[in-house]
Amino acid sequence: MTLVLASQLPALIVLLVLGAVAKVSTVRSGGEMGTLARLGPAALVPARIEVPVLVVCAVGELVIATGLLVSTSPIFRWMAVAFFAMCTYVLLEVRRRRPDAGCGCFGEVSAAPVGLRSIARTVALTGMAVLSLWAEGPGWPVFMQPSWFMAAGVVVLLVLSPELEEMVDRLRYRAPCEQRPGPAMEVTLARLRSSGPWRQHHEQLAAVEPYDSWRELCWRFFAFERRDGADVVFAVYLSGRRPAVRVAVVDHEDSGALPVYTPVSA
Amino acid sequence: MGYPSVERRRVLAAAALGREAGVPGSGEGDPLRAVMGDILDISPHLITIETPEGAEERLVIAPWATAWHGGDQAPSDLPVGSTVIMRTLRDGRVVERLWADITRLTGTILSVEGRKDLSVQLDCGPHRGRRTIVIPYRATGRIMVRHARFEPGFLFDAIGIRKGEASLALLPATSQPAYPARAVPAPPPAYGGLQSRVSGTATWSDVFDEEDRGAAYPMVERSDVDCPDAEVSCTGLPYLALGSMLQVRNICTDRSANVPIVACGCVAGRFCDRCVECDTSPRGRIAELSPFSYVELGGDLVKGCFNAQIGLG
Numbered sequence: 167m168t169l170v171l172a173s174q175l176p177a178l179i180v181l182l183v184l185g186a187v188a189k190v191s192t193v194r195s196g197g198e199m200g201t202l203a204r205l206g207p208a209a210l211v212p213a214r215i216e217v218p219v220l221v222v223c224a225v226g227e228l229v230i231a232t233g234l235l236v237s238t239s240p241i242f243r244w245m246a247v248a249f250f251a252m253c254t255y256v257l258l259e260v261r262r263r264r265p266d267a268g269c270g271c272f273g274e275v276s277a278a279p280v281g282l283r284s285i286a287r288t289v290a291l292t293g294m295a296v297l298s299l300w301a302e303g304p305g306w307p308v309f310m311q312p313s314w315f316m317a318a319g320v321v322v323l324l325v326l327s328p329e330l331e332e333m334v335d336r337l338r339y340r341a342p343c344e345q346r347p348g349p350a351m352e353v354t355l356a357r358l359r360s361s362g363p364w365r366q367h368h369e370q371l372a373a374v375e376p377y378d379s380w381r382e383l384c385w386r387f388f389a390f391e392r393r394d395g396a397d398v399v400f401a402v403y404l405s406g407r408r409p410a411v412r413v414a415v416v417d418h419e420d421s422g423a424l425p426v427y428t429p430v431s432a
Numbered sequence: 433m434g435y436p437s438v439e440r441r442r443v444l445a446a447a448a449l450g451r452e453a454g455v456p457g458s459g460e461g462d463p464l465r466a467v468m469g470d471i472l473d474i475s476p477h478l479i480t481i482e483t484p485e486g487a488e489e490r491l492v493i494a495p496w497a498t499a500w501h502g503g504d505q506a507p508s509d510l511p512v513g514s515t516v517i518m519r520t521l522r523d524g525r526v527v528e529r530l531w532a533d534i535t536r537l538t539g540t541i542l543s544v545e546g547r548k549d550l551s552v553q554l555d556c557g558p559h560r561g562r563r564t565i566v567i568p569y570r571a572t573g574r575i576m577v578r579h580a581r582f583e584p585g586f587l588f589d590a591i592g593i594r595k596g597e598a599s600l601a602l603l604p605a606t607s608q609p610a611y612p613a614r615a616v617p618a619p620p621p622a623y624g625g626l627q628s629r630v631s632g633t634a635t636w637s638d639v640f641d642e643e644d645r646g647a648a649y650p651m652v653e654r655s656d657v658d659c660p661d662a663e664v665s666c667t668g669l670p671y672l673a674l675g676s677m678l679q680v681r682n683i684c685t686d687r688s689a690n691v692p693i694v695a696c697g698c699v700a701g702r703f704c705d706r707c708v709e710c711d712t713s714p715r716g717r718i719a720e721l722s723p724f725s726y727v728e729l730g731g732d733l734v735k736g737c738f739n740a741q742i743g744l745g
Contacts, residue, residue, distance in 0.1 A: 335621075344670035345669065347653075348671070380673035380674065382676050383670050383672070387448060389441075397444060399445070412449060414447035416447045
């Protein structure tokens with residue numbers, strides 16, 4: 167019986183940690199895009215405290231998860247029960263007041279409007295938390311001894327997660343490279359410096375830093391000045407680990423294109 | 433990192449990728465030319481202006497020409513001393529449309545004050561700063577009916593006239609989007625890869641340099657243009673750079689032109705509206721043109737937008 171009672175602790179802990187991480191990363195990446203206004207608890211509060219609400223939520227989740235993992239204190243277990251019961255209430259409220267808002271449970275992945283599945287998931291989680299109230303040991307030993315009850319709990323949660331389908335769709339229908347935010351300029355510059363065309367040209371360059379850099383479609387261009395005054399321009403493809411690199415040398419006075427070297431791939 | 437010469441980028445990019453560098457200019461059709469200047473003298477058939485370079489020019493006013501100065505007027509009624517933008521035919525000699533002292537007020541509402549005449553403070557984006565405008569009492573009805581959320585944080589777009597230092601908003605330029613300025617909807621998912629042509633609406637703005645031909649484009653990389661508000665659009669736009677050549681086609685008049693991107697369209701990208709100039713366009717502002725480019729593509733400054741299609745020139 168003790169096995170049954172403690173079996174749901176790992177699922178609760180993992181889910182709490184995942185939720186906290188996803189919320190924090192959403193706040194860090196999407197804060198200024200105004201997407202927060204459409205996410206879960208943040209949809210119910212005024213705009214200026216959206217970010218604090220999500221952060222407080224994430225910190226609370228982390229505290230509960232740590233407590234469940236290492237201690238047997240009933241305080242953390244009751245906190246988990248209270249947390250998931252409150253989540254259920256918040257989701258019902260979001261569904262009633264902002265039918266267009268996502269639940270935000272896992273940050274911006276949960277942007278789809280709150281459905282019955284999301285609510286059923288928090289109800290199931292509340293049930294699991296209640297079950298764990300009477301567990302004897304802390305959470306970490308249960309990780310060592312996986313059981314069928316634990317697997318059953320995980321399956322129930324997976325079935326009730328609309329985010330899974332969302333992630334599969336995102337992988338299948340990824341925006342084309344031209345519309346995706348590219349890697350940072352330093353990363354692209356590092357890729358350029360490990361490429362063949364760079365090795366051919368870098369000794370003739372007047373400076374190691376480009377004097378101009380810009381992105382167009384799926385290419386990032388770096389313009390360097392050569393010692394003899396001509397411009398060397400490198401174009402680095404923004405997709406892939408070892409991207410294609412093209413290079414051309416353009417005379418300074420010449421306004422027309424004068425590609426001296428044929429395109430080379432790294 | 434500065435931009436030593438954005439025109440140079442076009443040449444360099446074309447050389448690296450082995451393609452033709454686009455040239456600015458208009459395409460086929462009887463070319464329209466935009467001319468700008470201060471009115472020195474005007475009669476029903478002839479207008480004399482002083483151009484921004486200081487030269488004096490005399491142009492013929494076509495018999496069918498119309499003028500706008502806060503409302504439709506006969507060209508000869510325009511006040512001497514006002515700044516006019518004109519659409520001209522025959523190599524810039526014959527005027528067929530005149531807009532006097534026209535200005536466009538686009539931005540996010542920061543504050544609204546006043547009871548009869550409203551004084552509105554607008555945030556026009558990181559490059560354009562703040563602007564205080566006045567909505568005269570007679571225009572409040574027309575403007576408010578198209579701006580349902582007339583409160584701080586929401587978008588504002590109107591066309592008006594400059595009177596001395598003040599800018600008066602007279603006509604709404606769009607139906608205000610229903611979301612706050614910082615909550616622009618995400619673009620629809622791109623299923624079939626990148627489209628070579630993107631449709632939407634093209635608007636104009638008067639914050640470009642005088643007589644400049646160019647466009648502001650929302651989808652430019654933030655680190656390239658040093659603009660924290662860029663990369664926002666509700667249309668699936670490809671990333672381009674300052675200096676890239678944009679082929680803009682006015683679907684309503686079937687004119688097209690190559691226009692260089694000269695600014696970051698961080699305010700235009702926040703508008704997810706449609707243009708109903710000749711048909712209902714898809715949502716989203718894909719380019720904000722300088723008045724000269726806009727007029728030469730056959731757009732009417734008072735209408736505020738045209739249905740457009742863009743491609744890489």
